[in-house]
Each structure stands twice: as C-alpha cells, then as structure tokens.
Amino acid sequence: MFTRYKKFKVIDDFISKTYQDEILKGISAHSTPWLYQPNMDYGPEDARENPRISDTVAFEQATEDKYSQWVLEILGMGNIQNHALFYALLGLTCKITDDLIPRHRGYRIRGIHQTPIPNPPLHYVPHTDCQESKNDVWSAIYYPHNSTGDTFLFEEQIDDVNMSQRRSHKWEPIDRVSPKQGRLILFPARQYHCGSPPTRDRRMLINFNFSMPVDTYVDQIRQSMPQMMNGDPR
Numbered sequence: 001m002f003t004r005y006k007k008f009k010v011i012d013d014f015i016s017k018t019y020q021d022e023i024l025k026g027i028s029a030h031s032t033p034w035l036y037q038p039n040m041d042y043g044p045e046d047a048r049e050n051p052r053i054s055d056t057v058a059f060e061q062a063t064e065d066k067y068s069q070w071v072l073e074i075l076g077m078g079n080i081q082n083h084a085l086f087y088a089l090l091g092l093t094c095k096i097t098d099d100l101i102p103r104h105r106g107y108r109i110r111g112i113h114q115t116p117i118p119n120p121p122l123h124y125v126p127h128t129d130c131q132e133s134k135n136d137v138w139s140a141i142y143y144p145h146n147s148t149g150d151t152f153l154f155e156e157q158i159d160d161v162n163m164s165q166r167r168s169h170k171w172e173p174i175d176r177v178s179p180k181q182g183r184l185i186l187f188p189a190r191q192y193h194c195g196s197p198p199t200r201d202r203r204m205l206i207n208f209n210f211s212m213p214v215d216t217y218v219d220q221i222r223q224s225m226p227q228m229m230n231g232d233p234r
Contacts, residue, residue, distance in 0.1 A: 005187050007175040008153055009100070014142070014184040015092055024144045024181070026088050027111050027204060032072060033082070034113055039066040041127055067124055067197075072111030074206075085111075089206070092142060096208060100186055101138050104210040112195070112205050114149065120197040123152045123173070125166050129189035129209050130158060137189040140208040143179040149203035150176040151185065154192040161192065179203060 013020075026032070073081045080086045086109065093106050130137040141151060153175040161169050171192075177185055187193060189209055197203075 003188050004155065004157060005153065005175075005191060006155070008151070008177050009186040010177055011184045011186075012180065013182045015095065015182065017182070019091065020144070020182045023088065023092070023142075023206075026085055027072065027144060027206070032085075034070040034072050034111070036068065037071045038068050040069045040112075040114075041066065041125055067117065070113035072113070074111065075106065075109040078107050093208065096140050096184070096186075097210065100140075101210055103212060104136075104138060105213055106208055106210050108207075108209040110207050112203075112207060114195065114198060114203040116199060116201075117197050120199070123150075123171075123196040124194045126152070126154050126156075126169075126171055126192040126194040127163075127166065128158045128192055129207075131163075132158070132190075135190075136212045138186060138210045139189040139193075140184060140186045140210070142206045142208070143181060143183045144204055144206060145179070145181050147179040147198055147203045148200060149196045149198035150178050151195050151205075152176045152193060153187060154194075156192045157188070158190045158192075166192075179205065 015023075072085070074085045074089065075081060089109060093109070097104050097106070129139045152173040154171055155174050156169075156171075177183070195203070195205075
C-alpha cells in the first residue's frame, strides 16, 4: 500500500536565498527556451515519452475544454534536454533526494509558466504524474517566485479515477498551497493534483519527478520506445 497524503508536505526556504535568486534569474532570462503548449494536460510530447497513454493524449487534443501554458523541458525520462538549467538545479535535486526521499532518483524536471486567463476556473483539471499505481514515484514542486495561483491536492489516486473520467469527476480539494519564493512541496506522484490560473502577472514553477532505482517505471517506458536511447527524436 502506497502513501496517500492528506496535505502537501511544505517546506519554506528549502534552499538559501542566494540560490533562490540564481534559479529565478536562470528561468527568467530572455534566452531561456520556453515552449508554447496549447493544452497543458497530456500533449504530443507526453505520448512520445510514454506511448501507453496515447489514447488519453488523443482525447485531450480533441477536446475544446483545455488551457494553454509555456513549458521548459529540462530533464525528460532521464535524458538531459537543457544542460545549463539541469546542472544549475542539480544542488536542489540532490537536496530533495537526500533530505526527503532517500534512494530515489530524478527522471523528469520541467518548468511551467502560466498567465492570467478570462473566466478562470477555481483550478485546472486534476492529473497525476504517474500512470501506474504500482510504482514508487514522487513529485516535488519548487516555486521560484511569489505569485497567485494555488496548487491543489485531492484524495483520489490513479486507481480511483480513470484518466478519461477526470473532466466529469466531482473533485473536492483536501489541501491547497500558495506559491512563495523558496517554497517546496512534496506529494505522491500517483495522487491527483493541479494548479490554478494566476490572477495577475505570471505563475512559474519547477516540477520534479523521482522514482526508486529499483523501480522499473522509467525503464519500462524506455523499452517501449528504443529510439530514446539514442537521443531525443524531437
């Protein structure tokens, strides 16, 4: 039986103020390659990384009820995609594993950048960061700056609500956390969660996913797409 959180694990000032400022400068730089994502939930890149969710991706791309954002791909399924930011975040990544989830390894890091939208919902459609409940996978979110747009946690896990039912399920949040510079939150990747639109300016965060070295979650996905072993086909 895996952990089911009732609240996010929240740690403020997880890293030094100097390190916080350097991370913020790095992801805010004009040269940082943010990519526009028409649908924040399960885009084409997710199907490339995990062919097992191709049907879900196809459904998500077809629906008109979707929200856009910008993403910054840093580490994908163990493959470094932005070397400068990967190594800039290495100290933070190691501190998460050393202090909070020993013996785990990071396999995905991505930045998220969202802006205000008209007629905003209370929160976006909840999702999980793991498509199989048998795996010991964790998620962490680091907030590089103060902003609006809370992150919500739900009691349901991947086995409780099928991904195709996410839009019709009645969601009741059990916790919410506001973005604050230097704040880190941790939770099981199989547990449903989501963000919400900022009411002003922008909302940026860095999402980390970790698994156990003995956990074959990442290896199973890689085996289903051997071309990734020779480099990212994108």
